[in-house]
Amino acid sequence: MRITVIGSGYVGTTTAIVLASLNHQVIGADIDTSKISKLKKGILPFVEPGLNDLLSEMLKTGRLNFTDNIVTAIQESDVIYIAVGTPSREDGTADLRYLQAVADRIAGAINGYKVIVVKSTVPVGTNRWLSDYLSDKIGNPKLFDVVSNPEFLREGSAMYDTLHPDRTVLGGMSGHAIEILKEIYQPLGSKVLITDWETAELIKYASNSFLATKVSFINEMCRIAERAGANVVEVAQGMGMDVRIGAKFLNAGIGYGGSCFPKDVKALIATARELGVELKILEAVETVNRTQPLFYLKKLVQTLRETVDKPWIVALLGLTFKPNTDDQRESPAIRIVEELLPDCQEIRIIDPTIEFPDQTPWPDERKVVVCKTVEEAFSAADAAILCTEWEMFAKINWEEAVRCMRNPILLDGRNFYNPEQLRAAGIRYLALGRGNST
Numbered sequence: 001m002r003i004t005v006i007g008s009g010y011v012g013t014t015t016a017i018v019l020a021s022l023n024h025q026v027i028g029a030d031i032d033t034s035k036i037s038k039l040k041k042g043i044l045p046f047v048e049p050g051l052n053d054l055l056s057e058m059l060k061t062g063r064l065n066f067t068d069n070i071v072t073a074i075q076e077s078d079v080i081y082i083a084v085g086t087p088s089r090e091d092g093t094a095d096l097r098y099l100q101a102v103a104d105r106i107a108g109a110i111n112g113y114k115v116i117v118v119k120s121t122v123p124v125g126t127n128r129w130l131s132d133y134l135s136d137k138i139g140n141p142k143l144f145d146v147v148s149n150p151e152f153l154r155e156g157s158a159m160y161d162t163l164h165p166d167r168t169v170l171g172g173m174s175g176h177a178i179e180i181l182k183e184i185y186q187p188l189g190s191k192v193l194i195t196d197w198e199t200a201e202l203i204k205y206a207s208n209s210f211l212a213t214k215v216s217f218i219n220e221m222c223r224i225a226e227r228a229g230a231n232v233v234e235v236a237q238g239m240g241m242d243v244r245i246g247a248k249f250l251n252a253g254i255g256y257g258g259s260c261f262p263k264d265v266k267a268l269i270a271t272a273r274e275l276g277v278e279l280k281i282l283e284a285v286e287t288v289n290r291t292q293p294l295f296y297l298k299k300l301v302q303t304l305r306e307t308v309d310k311p312w313i314v315a316l317l318g319l320t321f322k323p324n325t326d327d328q329r330e331s332p333a334i335r336i337v338e339e340l341l342p343d344c345q346e347i348r349i350i351d352p353t354i355e356f357p358d359q360t361p362w363p364d365e366r367k368v369v370v371c372k373t374v375e376e377a378f379s380a381a382d383a384a385i386l387c388t389e390w391e392m393f394a395k396i397n398w399e400e401a402v403r404c405m406r407n408p409i410l411l412d413g414r415n416f417y418n419p420e421q422l423r424a425a426g427i428r429y430l431a432l433g434r435g436n437s438t
């Protein structure tokens with residue numbers, strides 16, 4: 001199959017590379033010329049384990065190409081994937097301007113029958129709108145079919161998830177187009193759910209919203225555990241043993257971030273409002289998540305106030321919204337830095353994806369320092385905060401850290417460490433909801 005993937009971000013690039021690995025002839029297209037020139041050279045413009053090697057391999061086969069010429073890319077393929085961003089607007093609704101721009105390009109370039117596959121996360125009603133919009137612009141509805149094919153990959157395991165999806169959801173009105181998509185995905189052997197546009201769109205938002213609900217739910221349990229002297233890690237363990245509940249997405253912490261959960265929960269609330277439905281559970285999920293980083297931080301600030309005068313030096317371990325990605329979008333660590341900054345002499349960030357201050361949201365803030373080593377970050381620090389559970393932070397020698405720090409206090413924002421081990425090393429260990437002693 002000749003396939004074009006429009007949008008070469010996290011989703012589009014992963015999709016293009018994996019489709020090439022399934023023996024399709026694939027063009028990745030983007031208006032961002034710097035991304036395209038990197039990709040052509042075999043350089044992934046973002047961090048994603050394993051994907052760079054597969055990119056190089058696929059480029060060598062000649063089955064994968066990248067271009068910034070969107071028109072030619074459309075004309076040379078029979079199946080066109082749309083994987084552009086759908087960010088939040090101020091009011092929480094999804095901004096569909098990039099999708100509309102791609103629709104205009106397709107309408108202007110179409111030169112034969114195309115299956116148009118919407119991979120971007122789009123609100124209920126968008127695939128139907130796209131089909132009507134293209135019909136109007138092209139003037140011949142027989143020249144294309146639109147299929148909703150939402151993406152469920154996670155950053156940090158994008159390649160694995162794309163090669164081993166739990167399910168493939170295909171929504172649409174054309175049996176012919178759906179058969180083509182089934183054929184494309186057939187080598188993956190995943191379960192396929194065939195449905196209509198609106199259901200496919202809602203499956204994507206409902207899935208992300210449900211996972212976000214699990215996270216906010218356990219974060220609320222964490223707040224109770226904190227007051228009651230219970231251990232939320234064991235509460236999650238005990239809950240997760242019930243197969244009806246499941247053990248995943250029950251890690252309490254500073255809250256969820258990323259380019260998906262925050263935006264998709266907001267967009268679903270906004271869609272529901274437009275439809276006259278109030279989503280009370282999701283509104284609460286958002287509120288809990290918004291307040292969660294500060295709930296944690298309060299505990300550290302209280303301890304610091306009792307221990308040492310301001311301004312403080314704080315080492316911040318991890319700025320990305322989760323490990324194994326360079327994505328900082330909506331990272332709760334950013335909220336923490338912004339909240340702490342006025343009280344600090346320095347915030348020293350250490351993150352394996354960050355080398356320079358211009359890779360942080362504060363390129364000109366002299367109080368934000370990017371460190372290359374843990375020792376540098378800990379030197380004379382009054383406290384450390386673990387925001388992202390990168391593997392490198394599991395290897396910290398805490399005895400040495402205690403010797404380096406002015407005040408060996410650690411706030412564990414992901415309940416990542418073993419409290420006994422850290423206390424034995426001499427750290428004043430703070431977590432949330434891990435029993436009376438933390």
Ligand SMILES: NC(=O)c1ccc[n+]([C@@H]2O[C@H](COP(=O)([O-])OP(=O)(O)OC[C@H]3O[C@@H](n4cnc5c(N)ncnc54)[C@H](O)[C@@H]3O)[C@@H](O)[C@H]2O)c1
Nearest residue numbers: 007008009010011030031032084085086098101120121151
């Ligand atoms: N990132 C994820 O983990 C993930 C997972 C599942 C679904 N999604 C959804 O997939 C979509 C894409 O997300 P992403 O994280 O890959 O976004 P991204 O911001 O990384 O990439 C989007 C790309 O689209 C390009 N683009 C914008 N307008 C264009 C145009 N007119 N023509 C060609 N290219 C254009 C941009 O230059 C950019 O490279 C979003 O709807 C998102 O919600 C993301």
Ligand SMILES: O=c1ccn([C@@H]2O[C@H](COP(=O)(O)OP(=O)(O)O[C@H]3O[C@H](CO)[C@@H](O)[C@H](O)[C@H]3O)[C@@H](O)[C@H]2O)c(=O)[nH]1
Nearest residue numbers: 151152153154155215249250251255256257258260321322
């Ligand atoms: O028990 C948990 C699990 C996750 N998180 C946080 O939740 C956020 C999201 O994590 P994760 O879902 O692993 O990352 P994403 O890459 O954002 O993936 C989500 O969003 C994608 C974009 O829509 C979907 O495709 C995926 O299925 C969905 O998991 C991160 O900040 C995590 O730290 C927790 O706090 N506790």
